[in-house]
Amino acid sequence: MRASDFWRLMDDEFGAGYSRVLADSLVLAGVGGRTAVEALAAGYQPREVWLAICEVQDVPMERRLGRDIKPAAN
Numbered sequence: 001m002r003a004s005d006f007w008r009l010m011d012d013e014f015g016a017g018y019s020r021v022l023a024d025s026l027v028l029a030g031v032g033g034r035t036a037v038e039a040l041a042a043g044y045q046p047r048e049v050w051l052a053i054c055e056v057q058d059v060p061m062e063r064r065l066g067r068d069i070k071p072a073a074n
Contacts, residue, residue: 001045001046001047001050002046003040003046005046006040006046006047006049006050007019008066009050009066010022010023010036010050010053012066012067013057013059013063014057022036022053022057023035023036023037023053024036024037026053026056026057028049028052028053028056029052029056030048030051030052030055030056031044031048031049031052032044036049036052036053039052050064051064
């Protein structure tokens, strides 16, 4: 996942304005107690940061891949 994909997913899920506030203020245990912005700057992969946000914000599995991508059936 590229950083641009990360921001698209954030905007789609949380809205363009709130996604920036969330990325800058929500501390994520899954990326070492950093915010999303700090984690990306520290070199974490955008996908890892996105999944950490999904866990904390309880984003349903069916929305974690974006609007038009369906998760694989288990």
